[in-house]
Amino acid sequence: MLQRGKRIFRSPKHRARYVAVAVPPVPVSSYVDEIPPDGVVCRFQVPRDGQIGPLLLHAEVAPSGANRASMKVELIRSSGTVTREFQFNPGDNEIAGPVAVIKGDRVAVSIVKQSPTDVVTGIWVTLTVYPTLTHADVKKFGET
Numbered sequence: 001m002l003q004r005g006k007r008i009f010r011s012p013k014h015r016a017r018y019v020a021v022a023v024p025p026v027p028v029s030s031y032v033d034e035i036p037p038d039g040v041v042c043r044f045q046v047p048r049d050g051q052i053g054p055l056l057l058h059a060e061v062a063p064s065g066a067n068r069a070s071m072k073v074e075l076i077r078s079s080g081t082v083t084r085e086f087q088f089n090p091g092d093n094e095i096a097g098p099v100a101v102i103k104g105d106r107v108a109v110s111i112v113k114q115s116p117t118d119v120v121t122g123i124w125v126t127l128t129v130y131p132t133l134t135h136a137d138v139k140k141f142g143e144t
Helices: 002-014
Strands: 026-034 040-045 050-052 055-061 070-077 080-087 091-095 099-101 106-112 121-131
Touching: 026 040, 040 121, 070 091
Parallel strands: none
Antiparallel strands: 026 121, 040 106, 050 099, 050 121, 055 091, 055 121, 070 080, 070 106
16 A cells, blocks of 8 residues: 555656747737828847748728829848838738748838828737747747
């Protein structure tokens, strides 16, 4: 009986050691009711190397048809700037990813209207940065 009691108390010590490493994605979200004079509706700096997933843009009011507004996405880094421009409609719009980024890159999303009289309001921008795991502090669970 005593040996069995010892075995029960010793068993947690003999468990396998599990190592869990995880880096959660970083969500970025922005909303502006009206487009500012410089047109930029979202700015952020990338915190770690990784990838940017699909960019979602929702415009509550925007011109449609031939006079559609454009969304300009700029990736600014020390070696230069990469710019891509996409036309969008009112409602939900998705720009496919992934785009590779490095720590310190800056991203600016702006709206370009075809005409100064065009009305574009209620701009929602959402994207996710998926960090690449290059270094981790390892925590061991089950140690005493």
